Amino acid sequence: MGRVTSLLAYHTSYMVYRDDLVLQQRTYSVIRNHLLEMMLLSDETRQRVSILEYIQDRTLLSRSSILNVLSALKKGRLYYLCPRRLFTKYRLTS
Numbered sequence: 001m002g003r004v005t006s007l008l009a010y011h012t013s014y015m016v017y018r019d020d021l022v023l024q025q026r027t028y029s030v031i032r033n034h035l036l037e038m039m040l041l042s043d044e045t046r047q048r049v050s051i052l053e054y055i056q057d058r059t060l061l062s063r064s065s066i067l068n069v070l071s072a073l074k075k076g077r078l079y080y081l082c083p084r085r086l087f088t089k090y091r092l093t094s
Contacts, residue, residue, distance in 0.1 A: 031069045
């Protein structure tokens with residue numbers, strides 16, 4: 001019974017965390033939070049995962065909204081990407 005309780009607590013905690021990242025925030029903030037989350041992944045994983053797919057799988061943002069923000073970030077040299085893969089973030093302003 002204790003394992004089930006722990007598992008349910010973990011899932012509930014994760015859903016609250018996810019909702020905090022996504023709900024009632026501007027598009028930029030949502031994308032920024034997910035880019036910061038991606039930076040916690042291993043280099044190997046980041047090279048395999050598309051930024052667009054990563055964010056789309058975790059949010060309800062449209063493809064065009066995500067790409068517009070990523071384009072602006074790239075032009076501002078706020079992160080370095082090589083075909084759609086996040087390698088390094090320089091600074092992501094809040």
